[in-house]
């Protein structure tokens with residue numbers, strides 16, 4: 001049964017960075033694209049195969065953050081937390097990396113299985129922006145790939161990286177955001193307690209941060225899902 | 240499973256977290272993330288030519304300027320309409336001829352197999368002609384309009400429209416992003432209803448949902464274009480005629496926007512009272528779209544969309560209409576009973592019974608209103624051949640049409656109830672029968688009132 | 704040009720660079736603004752007024768974000784020298 005199970009990939013990123021374009025490039029489907037934030041309002045799903053493996057890929061709604069201030073952010077966050085994609089690709093806009101990186105750092109707090117795609121490198125080149133992806137890879141501890149989804153540049157490298165990550169040939173050590181001593185101190189008190197309840201299911205550090213921030217919804221959802229029965233990995237009901 | 244033990248642990252954790260939490264924690268978290276992003280960027284990114292980063296800003300100084308902002312918007316709209324109308328004529332008649340030519344063979348085939356008259360009627364005169372009509376009248380304008388629209392959309396112009404118009408929306412208690420869902424409405428109101436999700440405040444979202452219908456969708460464009468070219472641009476040389484047609488269509492669209500403002504205002508004073516909520520709008524950098532890729536994709540998508548609708552809705556509707564027009568009770572067909580029932584009311588609105596019946600039958604999709612109308616007008620109950628536009632005008636004029644009828648039909652088309660798919664989406668999005676009903680009743684009443692006033696005024700002054 | 708008086712974002716002239724000191728917004732909107740980069744110590748440039756004067760677009764963390772007066776009047780900061788701008 002494991003044979004037929006497809007590998008789940010999620011596309012996260014700010015609005016308007018080219019997630020749907022990348023989605024279309026990978027799947028050959030035609031999600032609507034357009035240069036305005038908010039046009040992908042539904043979680044789109046598609047599939048593709050590479051080197052004999054079958055992948056299902058989800059185009060998450062574009063968000064600036066995963067701190068859950070809106071439905072979009074909640075959909076994106078819950079997908080990454082509870083549906084546990086095998087790989088989460090964070091798409092960045094090469095011309096505004098500083099802004100985009102915030103989301104990437106937040107995703108990396110939740111999961112290790114992250115690939116960073118710097119999209120729109122053609123635009124960056126035009127604007128004279130030079131990005132040293134190797135240094136960035138060192139800093140972030142996850143693969144960083146430059147692509148142009150629209151011009152189909154770097155897609156093969158991306159597919160290859162996905163493949164190698166799935167087969168376990170790439171290990172990641174995602175950058176952890178450091179907080180003030182005060183916050184870190186509080187985290188130290190909370191994390192051990194967290195382990196008992198969520199175990200390996202959710203990153204305890206991340207969950208502790210959310211609780212400190214007053215967001216109990218994740219833990220609640222987690223408890224509810226646990227009660228409804230383990231291992232229930234339904235993703236079709238997701239809208 | 241959900242043991243007491245676990246619940247106790249849960250409570251313990253929550254309590255601990257609450258006691259540790261502090262008010263400005265969120266500020267600290269976010270500021271921290273921002274600072275660390277910045278520091279990573281400083282170590283990995285170099286900007287060689289900072290002046291190039293300001294291009295978008297420079298363009299915005301034009302596109303959203305005090306002086307040029309609005310004129311540019313209007314000019315773009317006008318140019319898009321003009322090109323659509325000028326460009327659609329030729330392919331439309333080409334397609335019509337093609338269908339006509341093929342109909343000859345179909346007819347021959349039906350004679351050859353000795354098909355009964357009613358079968359020939361249902362299949363060829365009803366189903367085939369219904370589909371042919373929709374395809375040849377709808378397809379060309381849509382295949383021209385939407386690629387242009389997609390280019391503007393991918394260039395990044397739409398958010399600027401929302402930026403320019405926001406003040407006006409705010410004044411009527413609506414959300415600035417309503418401009419975006421309205422822009423989507425030009426394509427398809429049903430899809431636009433989904434796009435109102437970008438508006439987070441439920442109140443403002445409902446306003447956007449209830450008023451979206453006042454933007455003509457691709458099922459109504461061709462009606463507007465056809466009627467205004469037949470009745471408003473009479474006796475003008477070709478280019479001038481196209482120009483006038485475009486101007487009239489644009490006038491109708493602008494009127495729809497005025498109605499949107501008015502209704503939004505009225506709603507936020509009555510049913511949906513409240514003050515405008517938060518608003519942030521991102522203005523993404525302008526990006527030159529890939530011209531051919533965007534054009535081809537939009538053309539293909541739209542064409543497939545129209546074809547699908549034609550087959551799924553226009554074909555059966557054409558068949559049904561034919562049946563209604565040919566089954567007699569006494570010496571009057573079912574269709575005629577309905578028509579006669581609506582006629583007095585229709586006349587009052589400057590329309591007639593056929594037109595109202597066509598709108599009613601056209602509930603599933605606006606595309607089929609015009610074909611059904613023509614079918615009704617023809618005594619045989621079959622749709623007319625589509626090759627000649629002037630022939631269509633004859634049919635209208637023979638049934639007592641004047642420019643007032645045309646104008647009011649356009650207005651009714653612009654303002655009346657949303658199509659079936661749109662209503663279904665409204666129901667799905669609002670989960671409310673009440674609001675779905677409002678979405679039906681509100682535009683319909685407005686359509687009735689507006690056409691009534693126009694008809695009475697025009698007749699009162701003796702202009703027709 | 705350095706002055707220590709705090710002004711709100713909507714009072715800034717087009718072209719001004721403002722270093723944010725505090726936000727007097729609460730709830731969801733505060734979180735949204737933080738997420739967009741309106742965080743204390745961030746630098747924001749007023750770039751463009753819409754034709755009717757409101758909203759106004761600001762450049763913050765490499766993105767242009769339009770805010771209505773209702774929000775921008777509650778974000779305070781001091782005018783600082785605009786580094787990102789080349790003199791012309």
Ligand SMILES: Nc1nc2c(ncn2[C@@H]2O[C@H](COP(=O)(O)OP(=O)(O)O)[C@@H](O)[C@H]2O)c(=O)[nH]1
Pocket residue numbers: 013014015016017018019020021022032033034035036037038039040062119120121122123147148149150151392393394526528
């Ligand atoms: N120049 C360039 N434009 C791109 C590229 N990828 C996407 N775009 C454009 O960026 C805009 C936003 O893309 P979209 O996929 O809708 O973004 P999403 O909101 O993240 O799904 C569209 O206008 C795309 O055509 C690229 O690699 N190069």
Ligand SMILES: [Mg+2]
Pocket residue numbers: 019020021032033039040
């Ligand atoms: Mg998208």
